[in-house]
Amino acid sequence: MVISPDMVRLYDALKQKGIGVSDYGLLNKRWGLNLKDKQIKGFFSIPYKKMQMGVLGCVACHSAKAAGQYIVGLGNKNIDVGMIGKDAYLAQFLWGMLPRKNPEFKKIHKNAVKFTSVLKDKNINNLTQGLVPTSLVKTWFYEIQGKKIPKNFGRGQVKVPHLWGYGEKRKSGSFWDGFADGRLPGWAVAVELRGGQSVENIRKMLDKIHHAEDLLSDLLPPKYPFKIDYTLAIKGRKLFNKTCYKCHGTYEKDIYDLPIYKTVKFIPLKVVKTDEERLNFVTEDFLRLIQTNPLNDILTYVSRPNRRGYVAPRLEGIWSRFPYLHNASVPTLYDLLSSSKDRPIVFDLYKSGQRNRFDEKKGGLLVNRDINSSSYKRLLKNAKKGKRFIYYTGRVGHGNFGHEYSFYSKLNHEDRIALIEYLKTL
Ligand code: HEC
Numbered sequence: 001m002v003i004s005p006d007m008v009r010l011y012d013a014l015k016q017k018g019i020g021v022s023d024y025g026l027l028n029k030r031w032g033l034n035l036k037d038k039q040i041k042g043f044f045s046i047p048y049k050k051m052q053m054g055v056l057g058c059v060a061c062h063s064a065k066a067a068g069q070y071i072v073g074l075g076n077k078n079i080d081v082g083m084i085g086k087d088a089y090l091a092q093f094l095w096g097m098l099p100r101k102n103p104e105f106k107k108i109h110k111n112a113v114k115f116t117s118v119l120k121d122k123n124i125n126n127l128t129q130g131l132v133p134t135s136l137v138k139t140w141f142y143e144i145q146g147k148k149i150p151k152n153f154g155r156g157q158v159k160v161p162h163l164w165g166y167g168e169k170r171k172s173g174s175f176w177d178g179f180a181d182g183r184l185p186g187w188a189v190a191v192e193l194r195g196g197q198s199v200e201n202i203r204k205m206l207d208k209i210h211h212a213e214d215l216l217s218d219l220l221p222p223k224y225p226f227k228i229d230y231t232l233a234i235k236g237r238k239l240f241n242k243t244c245y246k247c248h249g250t251y252e253k254d255i256y257d258l259p260i261y262k263t264v265k266f267i268p269l270k271v272v273k274t275d276e277e278r279l280n281f282v283t284e285d286f287l288r289l290i291q292t293n294p295l296n297d298i299l300t301y302v303s304r305p306n307r308r309g310y311v312a313p314r315l316e317g318i319w320s321r322f323p324y325l326h327n328a329s330v331p332t333l334y335d336l337l338s339s340s341k342d343r344p345i346v347f348d349l350y351k352s353g354q355r356n357r358f359d360e361k362k363g364g365l366l367v368n369r370d371i372n373s374s375s376y377k378r379l380l381k382n383a384k385k386g387k388r389f390i391y392y393t394g395r396v397g398h399g400n401f402g403h404e405y406s407f408y409s410k411l412n413h414e415d416r417i418a419l420i421e422y423l424k425t426l
């Protein structure tokens with residue numbers, strides 16, 4: 001994603017003065033961008049044809065903090081592309097009013113404005129931080145083939161998935177629903193196409209993209225940073241191998257103590273019963289447009305008799321991947337192992353990657369559960385107003401139901417605690 005040429009100079013100037021780039025300064029709090037050493041992670045300032053280009057790269061979404069530790073390959077828990085789009089659209093509009101003659105500027109500027117106008121679209125964008133609307137990419141397939149974006153296009157909101165183990169995962173299909181053919185180097189750069197990258201450029205860069213994806217495939221999961229009770233974890237492993245492995249697989253390590261990654265299994269919606277909004281993203285229309293898109297040799301989908309369902313993800317580094325499920329609707333592992341009616345319906349995402357937001361006991365995001373406290377009531381009130389830094393399960397696509405396997409298997413409190421201890425070792 002490229003912003004309007006030379007606009008990055010404003011950021012460089014602010015950065016020099018130390019404005020907005022502190023931890024939880026504007027860029028971090030409002031847009032959810034990762035900051036490290038007073039720099040936005042994944043944002044680059046690159047000279048191009050006598051202009052300075054601001055480029056937002058993959059790690060803006062594909063890296064994050066958990067329990068205070070910065071981890072590459074973990075999905076950003078706070079990224080808010082809808083808000084970035086809204087602010088950047090306005091800023092670029094003003095920026096474009098300055099008189100300029102350079103035709104190259106005009107071309108890139110126009111593309112950048114177009115991209116942000118899609119990002120900020122109220123009918124398509126995400127409703128909450130940490131969720132990315134997959135429909136953003138879908139719009140490219142319509143536009144490139146001169147088709148109008150239909151009404152009720154949908155959002156297809158998902159949390160950004162982890163990337164470790166992707167080398168094996170891609171064989172059974174990319175994305176949360178395993179819909180995209182991940183063996184080909186196309187879908188990983190779909191965001192770039194949407195951001196204005198041309199079909200010709202993508203073709204020229206195919207070898208590089210292939211190479212980059214191979215590098216991604218070698219990322220390692222983060223080790224659990226706190227103490228683990230291994231006696232309890234062994235009990236947990238037994239429970240896991242009885243209740244969970246059929247869908248999530250087993251977890252062996254090689255002689256160097258590195259994880260042995262495996263492919264993942266597709267589970268129909270009627271079995272997992274989690275929120276289905278993301279699945280509405282794949283329509284008959286869309287499938288047809290994929291078949292005829294100008295990159296249809298590398299942007300293709302996996303044939304499946306029934307597409308409505310999610311893959312059961314591998315669980316390496318799962319301690320860091322909260323909030324859980326494809327729509328980030330469940331704050332802790334303990335809640336995921338409980339009945340869905342006992343799961344929190346509202347929680348604050350502010351500073352979600354900090355040490356003091358990590359709940360070691362329940363495994364995941366520490367949330368306010370005191371429904372009688374005034375802070376909880378305030379949270380719920382703000383959630384109902386639509387505040388984007390609060391997760392509220394009442395919003396469309398934010399349902400926290402389904403996946404009640406531990407509950408159905410009648411695992412008691414002690415069993416759940418043991419299971420969580422085992423999950424920390426993965
Ligand atoms: C705006 C945030 C964002 C940016 C920027 C972004 N991604 Fe993603 N990425 C996502 C989301 C969200 C998904 C999951 C989509 C889904 O499942 O519906 C995803 C999925 C993926 C997957 C598939 C993972 C899986 O488990 O199947 C790969 C590989 C990937 N991205 C690579 C990249 C690369 C390489 C780049 C840079 C060129 C990039 N992404 C840039 C948000 C982003």
Ligand code: HEC
Pocket residue numbers: 240243244245246247248267271272274275310311312313315318321323324325326327333336403405406419
């Ligand atoms: C019938 C298959 C099935 C069984 C049994 C099952 N799961 Fe899952 N699991 C899934 C699917 C499918 C998803 C993804 C659902 C979604 O994101 O909507 C998932 C998601 C998860 C996640 C969240 C992953 C993430 O990145 O957010 C965790 C954690 C998890 N399962 C743990 C377990 C544990 C522990 C057990 C055993 C008590 C278990 N599962 C049993 C199919 C299963």
